[in-house]
Amino acid sequence: MIYVTVGIAGAIGALLRYTIGLIIPSTSFFHFPISTLLINLIGCLCLSWFFSWIHRYAFFPAWAHTAIITGLIGSFTTFSTFQLEFIQLIEKNYFYFAFLYLFLSGIGGYVFSLLGMYLAKTRGDVS
Numbered sequence: 001m002i003y004v005t006v007g008i009a010g011a012i013g014a015l016l017r018y019t020i021g022l023i024i025p026s027t028s029f030f031h032f033p034i035s036t037l038l039i040n041l042i043g044c045l046c047l048s049w050f051f052s053w054i055h056r057y058a059f060f061p062a063w064a065h066t067a068i069i070t071g072l073i074g075s076f077t078t079f080s081t082f083q084l085e086f087i088q089l090i091e092k093n094y095f096y097f098a099f100l101y102l103f104l105s106g107i108g109g110y111v112f113s114l115l116g117m118y119l120a121k122t123r124g125d126v127s
Helices: 002-023 034-054 062-076 079-091 095-122
Strands: none
Touching: 002 034, 002 062, 034 062, 034 079, 034 095, 079 095
């Protein structure tokens, strides 16, 4: 059952990522990969929120936990695309955008992860 749920959740995450890439194409922002940045920041927020929230509730089944973290969020975010786009920016001599992307991804990921944990702790009885 866990393989099926991870697969279904993974398909949903991949389709969400693809849809955001269509809605916000990177070429619309001076070749800056804004869609991948947003996807990864949203993924950081969702993963840390869910991880913080789920550890407070024993009733949440392990298969659903794995499906959401590994399937849905894991297929939604994309480290390999981030790396490829960073290299492409360097190769095109867009050094400013390349390092801005690197900085925003690293620091932004950290900030969005903290935000997700904060939101999980301030919603309901999560402490």
